[in-house]
Amino acid sequence: MQRLSTSQADFEARLKALLAFETAQDPAVDAAVAAICDDVKTRGDAAVVEYTNRFDRMSSANMAELTLSREELQAAYERLDAAVRDALEVAAERVRRYHEKQLSTSWSYEEEDGTLLGQQVTALDRVGIYVPGGKAAYPSSVLMNAMPAKVAGVGEIIMVVPTPDGEKNDLVLAAAYIAGVDKVFTAGGAQAVAALAYGTETVPQVDKITGPGNAYVAAAKRRVFGVVGIDMVAGPSEILVVCDGDTDPDWIAMDLFSQAEHDEIAQAILLAPSEAFLDQVQASIAKLLPAMPRRAIIEASLTNRGALIAVKDLDEACDIANYIAPEHLELSVAEPEAWLPKLKHAGAIFMGRFTSESLGDYCAGPNHVLPTSRTARFASPLGVYDFQKRTSLIRVSEAGAQTLGRVASLLAHGEGLTAHAKSAEMRLKD
Numbered sequence: 001m002q003r004l005s006t007s008q009a010d011f012e013a014r015l016k017a018l019l020a021f022e023t024a025q026d027p028a029v030d031a032a033v034a035a036i037c038d039d040v041k042t043r044g045d046a047a048v049v050e051y052t053n054r055f056d057r058m059s060s061a062n063m064a065e066l067t068l069s070r071e072e073l074q075a076a077y078e079r080l081d082a083a084v085r086d087a088l089e090v091a092a093e094r095v096r097r098y099h100e101k102q103l104s105t106s107w108s109y110e111e112e113d114g115t116l117l118g119q120q121v122t123a124l125d126r127v128g129i130y131v132p133g134g135k136a137a138y139p140s141s142v143l144m145n146a147m148p149a150k151v152a153g154v155g156e157i158i159m160v161v162p163t164p165d166g167e168k169n170d171l172v173l174a175a176a177y178i179a180g181v182d183k184v185f186t187a188g189g190a191q192a193v194a195a196l197a198y199g200t201e202t203v204p205q206v207d208k209i210t211g212p213g214n215a216y217v218a219a220a221k222r223r224v225f226g227v228v229g230i231d232m233v234a235g236p237s238e239i240l241v242v243c244d245g246d247t248d249p250d251w252i253a254m255d256l257f258s259q260a261e262h263d264e265i266a267q268a269i270l271l272a273p274s275e276a277f278l279d280q281v282q283a284s285i286a287k288l289l290p291a292m293p294r295r296a297i298i299e300a301s302l303t304n305r306g307a308l309i310a311v312k313d314l315d316e317a318c319d320i321a322n323y324i325a326p327e328h329l330e331l332s333v334a335e336p337e338a339w340l341p342k343l344k345h346a347g348a349i350f351m352g353r354f355t356s357e358s359l360g361d362y363c364a365g366p367n368h369v370l371p372t373s374r375t376a377r378f379a380s381p382l383g384v385y386d387f388q389k390r391t392s393l394i395r396v397s398e399a400g401a402q403t404l405g406r407v408a409s410l411l412a413h414g415e416g417l418t419a420h421a422k423s424a425e426m427r428l429k430d
């Protein structure tokens with residue numbers, strides 16, 4: 001894991017190099033994904049089955065073998081250990097309650113002359129949710145995608161999830177059952193994204209695709225955008241911890257591991273105003289890492305995209321945090337609220353020493369599908385608003401047509417658009 005300091009002359013260049021890890025736009029990945037998407041568009045189910053067999057080491061004969069019914073989801077739910085099932089229910093309920101606050105409603109207002117202006121909010125008809133499953137199974141991601149869609153009132157939710165070696169995860173299926181997912185296909189990667197976007201004999205075409213995934217999933221979502229909507233391109237997980245030096249270094253080391261264990265190219269960075277504290281965290285990492293079951297992934301991630309960075313003070317840490325615009329920002333400091341006004345760019349901010357990022361991953365309530373790769377500069381967490389859309393409403397009264405007609409006519413003539421002008425003028429009384 002790199003040790004950096006903002007006092008180094010080449011710090012900026014080193015930080016940029018650390019952040020410039022963008023495999024989602026790797027030309028080789030893009031080329032492979034383009035071929036897969038075109039093939040699925042042309043050959044439908046047959047291509048989805050072939051790619052799924054190849055990449056997930058399966059031997060399905062047809063799409064029916066990759067289709068799960070609500071009954072199978074229910075059976076998985078019933079097989080769960082009662083304590084685990086309760087935990088899933090608690091998480092689902094907390095996620096639902098949080099997202100209900102995000103629900104937008106239609107509005108309108110009437111002007112003095114009787115003209116009405118407003119906005120009608122409607123839910124999407126059919127969405128596809130991508131649940132990653134290559135290196136780990138993510139029941140929590142089922143909830144984080146499906147619950148806001150449900151709260152928004154989406155008509156139909158189609159889920160895709162890879163099941164490498166054909167191993168289905170009961171927690172994933174049970175989460176789909178709890179969240180009210182309508183159909184599940186056990187396929188992942190670019191082929192599943194393409195199937196949702198273009199539709200196949202078996203997979204219904206959706207209006208929007210949401211959910212995180214690896215570089216192949218990200219490239220496929222970029223590619224099909226326009227045919228369908230997408231939420232964002234959420235890539236490998238990231239954590240940035242800002243610590244004042246007074247948190248148990250073991251806690252901080254484990255928080256860094258928690259995101260590093262997702263992927264060899266996950267990002268884990270610590271900013272602290274004390275070299276001595278960074279030494280302690282480094283020692284904790286060395287002590288705790290050997291016992292971690294996903295040690296190889298964590299080690300690779302910390303080597304590829306990990307750093308312990310010494311800063312001058314917490315003010316400087318906030319400036320760097322804004323530049324990094326991380327998916328998750330842990331503020332492990334005495335008074336986290338005091339620093340909030342300085343922080344603009346992060347997918348989610350975890351405030352205080354007891355708020356481990358992992359609580360947000362599962363059950364705090366806010367969504368864990370968050371902008372990565374510095375896109376928190378302009379993007380927001382997945383939410384109910386991603387499953388709703390807005391339509392403008394305009395009802396002009398006869399009186400309103402007189403005042404607005406004159407304005408529109410002048411502007412239309414200014415643009416040289418005579419039909420526009422006449423259309424407004426014809427409604428003028430004199």
Ligand SMILES: NC(=O)c1ccc[n+]([C@@H]2O[C@H](COP(=O)([O-])OP(=O)(O)OC[C@H]3O[C@@H](n4cnc5c(N)ncnc54)[C@H](O)[C@@H]3O)[C@@H](O)[C@H]2O)c1
Pocket residue numbers: 032052055056131132133134135136138141162187188189190191212213214215216217234235236237262263266368369370372
């Ligand atoms: N931001 C979030 O909310 C969030 C949540 C959970 C996971 N994640 C991230 O999602 C990612 C999940 O990645 P994953 O790999 O575990 O699962 P995944 O489901 O995204 O990808 C697995 C699929 O990738 C495809 N694939 C693999 N190798 C391929 C190849 N050589 N050519 C073509 N296709 C290939 C296969 O079809 C396979 O089914 C991780 O980076 C993790 O950090 C993010």
Ligand SMILES: N[C@H](CO)Cc1c[nH]c[nH+]1
Pocket residue numbers: 138140141236237238259327361368369
């Ligand atoms: N940290 C991931 C988002 O980057 C979400 C997750 C799911 N399970 C565990 N973690």
Ligand SMILES: [Zn+2]
Pocket residue numbers: 237258259262358361
């Ligand atoms: Zn996580």
